[in-house]
Amino acid sequence: MxxxxxxxxxxxxxxxxxxxxxxxxxxxxxxxxxxxxxxxxxxxxxxxxxxxxxxxxxxxxxxxxxxxxxxxxxxxxxxxxxxxxxxxxxxxxxxxxxxxxxxxxxxxxxxxxxxxxxxxxxxxxxxxxxxxxxxxxxxxxxxxxxxxxxxxxxxxxxxxxxxxxxxxxxxxxxNFRSAPAPELPHDLFNAAEKIADRLSHAKRPLIIVGGPHWTAQAARDLEVFAQAHDLPVATGFRRQDYIDNRHSNYAGDLSFGTNPKLAARVRDSDCLLVLGSRLGDVETGGYTLINPDAPGKTIIHVHADADELGRVYRPDLAVTCDAPALISALVAVPGNATEERAKHANADYLAWRAPAETPGDMKFEQVVSGLSDMLPDDAIITNGAGNYAAWVHRYFQFKTFRSQLAPTSGSMGYGFPAAIAAKLENPDKTVVCFAGDGCFQMTLNEMSTAAQHGAAVIVIVVNNGRYGTIRMHQEKTYPARVSGTDLANPDFATLARAYGGHGEVIEKTDDFFDAFQRAQASGKLSVIELKVDPEALSPGLTLSQARAMGAS
Incomplete structure (x- = not known):
């Protein structure tokens, strides 16, 4: 040197x-x-x-x-x-x-x-x-x-x-070193042919996609391959933007609160093509949907790290490469779609996405569904951890790659810093952060960072006055014995204005969308605080129902 x-x-x-x-x-x-x-x-x-x-x-x-x-x-x-x-x-x-x-x-x-x-x-x-x-x-x-x-x-x-x-x-x-040269792609066509052959002989195949390395081109290739071979596609936990959720082959996401019909589809499948995902505990329902000792199905695992192949599940076919490289080879294999497996899986997903009404004047399911319909396709949605995220997973349709930023580690406070980073990298895109009242308070001091560097993100704070996820488990396990889950919150909207931003408090669903447009028009860091009914613990589950489950 x-x-x-x-x-x-x-x-x-x-x-x-x-x-x-x-x-x-x-x-x-x-x-x-x-x-x-x-x-x-x-x-x-x-x-x-x-x-x-x-x-x-x-x-x-x-x-x-x-x-x-x-x-x-x-x-x-x-x-x-x-x-x-x-x-x-x-x-x-x-x-x-x-x-x-x-x-x-x-x-x-x-x-x-x-x-x-x-x-x-x-x-x-x-x-x-x-x-x-x-x-x-x-x-x-x-x-x-x-x-x-x-x-x-x-x-x-x-x-x-x-x-x-x-x-x-x-x-x-x-002296400094130059950046390393890019690696040449492997010839994966033979592997792709073998994988396609296994899938063609399956009665109940399913693709699960997740993990790192994904690209916009890989998302397009996945859609073409899945459609040509009539294969339903499920996304891993917080990887919902790996395929356009409006695509006819989309089967839903494997997250906390997974659609029971999708969970059954994983359990009953006879051939899984796992692209990039580690196939962890969230995607497998705590390793119950697929038994590591006796999977009872063919598992084809594609991952860039050879140490991940066979770590938990022993694959029948294993390919060491990043998922986009394998998809680019698979898309060249001629299709032979003859059934309607994907159609039924997609119908189950669409039925699951139909909003389940929650109590109170603020219907969070309508807020999420409405934003899904009105935001630009390339809008970036972020969130941290908390039960509020279950509404986002279930009701928001992610249309383009890199429109979702959320932690698979389940870290509270992530959504707001992630939104700032996203807005700085993509100043012309709409960036919306969903946060619970507990989640937002983990990192809301970064409002100063957003204001200083001009990151005009829109934060939607779902305020139910408690740590909702923990309260849900608490009511199921120790009903009516509330301990350590109630919160005393500030006026989030006033706090946003104190940082030079735009802030509003909304108590009725009908008032939200006008408030959102005002936040967009402000061109500033914005916080819209939603006062939701404390009874609404998660989609389809109220506090009273959780308590009754615990009592029984």
Whole structure:
């Protein structure tokens, strides 16, 4: 590697990020990485300054999910790193490429429990794909290059790099590395023919699609292949935008609260083509819809990481490649559709999507269904965790790839930071965040970040005055013994206005859509607070019904 001009390690690091095409990073500043902030000062990389390290890490994860390129976050040592760990966990479970840079104490102070000292290799070992501490400024490009490779290879995921203060201040003349060349595609046509043959002999086949690496072209190819071979398609948990939900072969999503008819279809299938998904506990109903010891069906598993094939379910056919590559080969196999399997699966999905009425004047099912019909096809919908998300999964139809950003890890607070990242990356698109009153309060301090950087997202806060998911389980298990699930909430609309945004409180369904149009017209960060009936725990389940189930 040729030598270049002398500059400190922080500037060298920023130059390497720029060489890999990084345009934006998310950070909470800390004295432990001041040289990096100095390097960013006169770079072309935008630094989105966040209010909490958890928010910064979630934004970086959402950026990686949106673009397929590692999202970058910078946080300081000790409490900064521990705060950011929630975003690392999301990236791990969601198979999202991400790199977290953590400031670290000087090398000469290690192992003395110096101020904010943490062993990051030990701390992040179960959460990240790779954790390292860079001990030599001359090796910064090497470590960063490896971090980009590890974050994107096989099953993508998070990488954590610790940056000792004295390494960042040291002068180095090392040159940056160029981005790696793209890999050549494999010839997968023979594998595709074998898979298509297995599917053609099945009586009750089903495609389950999920995991990383998906693309808009893969979504189109999947539609063509499924239609040509009369195959119903189910999407994995929070991967509903992998196929246009209006397509005649769409069978619904495998989430919490899955359509019972779709669950039965998984259980009764005789051949599953699993594209990219790990086939985890949510998709399999806690491993009950498919018995790992005796599946009773042919399983064809396609995944980019060979270690995932056979990890839980032993496949009858296994292909190590990313799902889009396999789909591009499958679409070239001539179709032989002769039955109407997909038609029946789609009919079950459409019947399940018909709104089930909830109590009270605010019908959240009508809000979600109405937005699904009125928003542009490329609108981006985000959410965190909570029972409110069940309405979004069931009633919103995702039309284009990358219109859904939601954590498969089930992390509360994710939706709002993800919406900010999405709006910064796609300023011309409508970005709507659904959040529960408990979920939103996990990260609502990032309203300051949204206002500062001009991220005009629209947040719909579903306020029922409680942690709804936990309350649902509580009523089923310990009926009428409420403990730890009630919430005292602020006036969310007033809080939005305090940040310079637009805010409204809506108590009746008929008032919502005019309020939404006002929020759009404002061109600002907007919060629409929905006062929903506390009886509405989830679609088709009231608090009284949950309590009765527990009592019985």
């Amino acid at each position: 040729k030598k270049d001009k002398l500059r400190h390690g922080g500037k060298c690091l920023v130059e390497q990020l720029a060489a890999f095409g990084v345009k934006r990073v998310f950070s909470v500043p800390g004295e432990s990485f001041l040289p990096v902030l100095d390097g960013l000062y006169d770079s072309q990389i935008e630094n989105i300054v966040c209010r909490h390290e958890g928010g910064a890490a979630m934004m970086a994860e959402a950026h990686g999910k949106l673009t397929g390129i590692p999202g970058i976050a910078f946080v300081t040592r000790g409490p900064g790193a521990t705060n950011a760990s929630c975003g690392v966990h999301i990236a791990r479970q969601d198979s999202t490429p991400m790199i977290l840079f953590v400031g670290q104490i000087a090398r000469g102070h290690r192992d003395r429990e110096a101020f904010q000292e943490v062993d990051y290799r030990a701390m992040f070992a179960p959460l990240a794909k790779w954790v390292a501490e860079i001990d030599d400024a001359d090796r910064l490009p090497e470590y960063i290059g490896r971090a980009f490779h590890v974050a994107q290879s096989g099953r993508p995921g998070p990488v954590v790099l610790a940056l000792p203060e004295d390494v960042l201040t040291k002068l180095t003349a090392v």
